[in-house]
Amino acid sequence: MTQPVERPAEPRPGRDVAKPAAGEKTVLLRPGDTLSALALEHGTSVEVLQELNGLGSSTLVYAGETLRMSTAEAPAGRDPMGEGSHQPEPAPKQTDAGSEEPPVKGGASAVAFARAQLGKPYTWGGTGPIGFDCSGLVMRAWQEAGVQLPRTTWDQVRAGEATTRARLVPGDLVITRSGGHVQLYIGDGKVIHAPRPGRTITAAPLAVASDVVGYRHITR
Incomplete structure (x- = not known):
């Protein structure tokens, strides 16, 4: 048979x-x-x-x-x-124990919120809960941590204070695409962001330095 x-x-x-x-x-x-x-x-x-x-x-x-x-x-x-x-880029600053600098107060809450949105759709002008655009995700993540950021990427580029690639800590903002896109640094050389229409919120490698126009450290 x-x-x-x-x-x-x-x-x-x-x-x-x-x-x-x-x-x-x-x-x-x-x-x-x-x-x-x-x-x-x-x-x-x-x-x-x-x-x-x-x-x-x-x-x-x-x-x-x-x-x-x-x-x-x-x-x-x-x-x-x-x-x-x-191309190889300098990694975020490490402590003597080999771990990244501790996150800013509130940064852990912002990162936790962003992680919970993974897989949700990019939505133009979206601030949740169903979908987000890039700045809407970052604004809501920091709002969860008790910090009110501006709504748009063009204003978020001036939020907090300037920092450097080597001093990034979880919760910092990474501004790319000539100032038109914002990502949330989550540590270990990675970010969470809402890439573009047709995509979902995702974790990705930190953009190469030549694509970044600014790093912003958020404080209360």
């Missing part, structure tokens, strides 16, 4: 998944997979995955699809998130 053979999930209709060429492989997407996370995991870039799979500028992928993946390293000068060059 012939034994039944399990078949892999078929790709969604309309997606042309060609046989991988030399230097490529395929990955069957699982629930929760995102293009940026796959790029980071496999050492490539979002742009490379978009080009290989005919996605154009879209970052939408679905569980059950087969994604073509380059086995070569990401192009030099780009990071897996596709947001600038990926």
